[in-house]
Amino acid sequence: MFKKPLAELKTSAPLRSSDRRKLKQRVLQTFPLLQPGDGDLLVPDGLLSQKFSTHLDDPGVAYLSPEGDPVWFTLGKGSDDLIPTVYTLWKRPDLLPFLSTPSAVVPKLVGGADLMIPGVVQHSHGLSEGQLVSVTQYHRGALGPPLAVGRMAVPEETLRRAADVDVKGKAVYILHTWRDVLWDMGPSKKMEAPEPRTFEAKVEAEGQEDGVKVEDGDMEVAVSGATLEGAVSDAENNIGPTTGTDAAPPEAKGGTMTAEDVSNALRSALLQAISITLSSLAPTSFPISASTFWSSYVLPARPVYVQLADGGSADASAVDVKQSTHKSVKAFLKASQKEGLIKLKDAKGGDVMVTGVSAQHPAVAGHKSHRTVKDVETRREKVEDRERKEREAKEKRKEEIQIAELYKPLGNTVPWFVAAEKDTSEFYTVSDVKTIFNAYVTTKQLVNPRDQQYINVGEDTELRIAVTGKNEDPPEFLKREEVLSRIRHNMQSWYEIRANGQDVVRKKGQLKPVSVVVKIRQGRKACTLVTGFEPYKLDAQDLAEELRKLCASSTSVSPVQGKPADMEIMVQGKQIAAVTELLVSKGLPKNWIEGADMTADKKKK
8 A cells, every 4th residue: 555655745733632632532442452551652642643645546644653653544535444553563562463474475565465365374363354454474483573554355264264275365455564655754764673572372261352362383372362472372392293201281271181171182183083084084994003093093183272161271282192081092992982983893912903983973973173283284384385485486596697777867867867866876777767756756746637647747847858859849748657668768778787606797788688599500400599698697618518418419609790709609409498497597587588499480481
């Protein structure tokens, strides 16, 4: 929403005392987690209001602290829907329910993207579509500071389903982020994000009035909504099959889980295994040894979080049969056979074998599916795999040759850069020129009121000069992209190349991609010609030698006809794919490789 400069920004004005009191009352009523004393902190005395219009012409009002930092805002004509800014959320991080996402996603959100469902690692409980939420960076064992504010695009059920199946789509429509245009309005814009908060989980009853349940790839607990302590508790030690040690039973609300509670949790795991997995096994899969049945089917199906008989709650992901009333796997299986859930037969050495399960048993049919240890492990593996791929992609980008097209003010563009209060001796990227232009047009109010695609260049002398070509009548209005294209065309072209471990190369002129062309030579023999690689710090002899081995073909190096300083590599055969693969492995971005097969045209001629 605030990724581009505002279309209009009015002068700020002090808020009247009566309006401030009304605003404070609205804040306290809208966010019930707040205490009366929080009103003066989040709606301070000396508050300012400032009307604005976004680049999409959505009207809004920003409420600024006495220092000038935006603390609240509204969007939409006549809207009373108060939205906290990131500045406010850093004062009260628990003000909104949250979703967390990997670090690699955060720059995309800051750049204006919405949060997608695959990018959600953990989230608060009870989320509904359209609800205001904050977005934090995921930290294992800690809760990161809010970095974005948005509205839920889907209900919580969709996020839950995404843990088991691949669900695409948007999770949160982002309204405002750290370091966007709204953030930059404040004098505190250079402030760095706070450190993540680390807590021990405080397990509360899921049904309590202010309880907030937080789902994570590593755990699922209910925590106090008043503080959100333990919202990102690291529960690695509670995941995976138990080893049969004499560890104490898991803690529950109001005390320790009883042996009966543990037995019920294990029975629930068995019911889950029968209904989800064992019932679909072929008859030939049986018999199954007791140890395999226990480790492969029952333990992975343990619930992560259970409600106890006394109304309390506990993390049951680490429960072990020794903590139950049965004390052993064999006794548990015997009791399950007596109930009619499974069938057993005796094996050698006093062990038992599972010969079948009763999928039609009323207890199985009435079992309500729960989130299991295996679900958690699978989700965690997905997150780790995604983070691993992101790290590999990041490392690969580091090895790439970094290429930047630059533009320097020249001739009739110089007065416009002076008018925009920019250094005329600097180099600017395409993105820089676009940002300067958008801010200039907004400040000068040059957008055509009848058609927002057009800019009234004739109303500004410097801009009109900057876009007018030689022997051309000055235009009165042009499309936005056409204006940008003309400005860049009238500037001086440069390029910059950064290769790993080498000096930065910056030269005047327009950089051309490496040409890889297949041509016919000496009758019907096809060969691949490679030219234009010198600017990228690639050596002709080295490339020729590697292509000779890679393509198992003869290669040669010779000067380009008419350009003795440039070299041409010839490889026998149609080798565009092989040459492209080698150049990419050398760090050259694929979009800077231009390949063509000229043999078809040759035959037609």
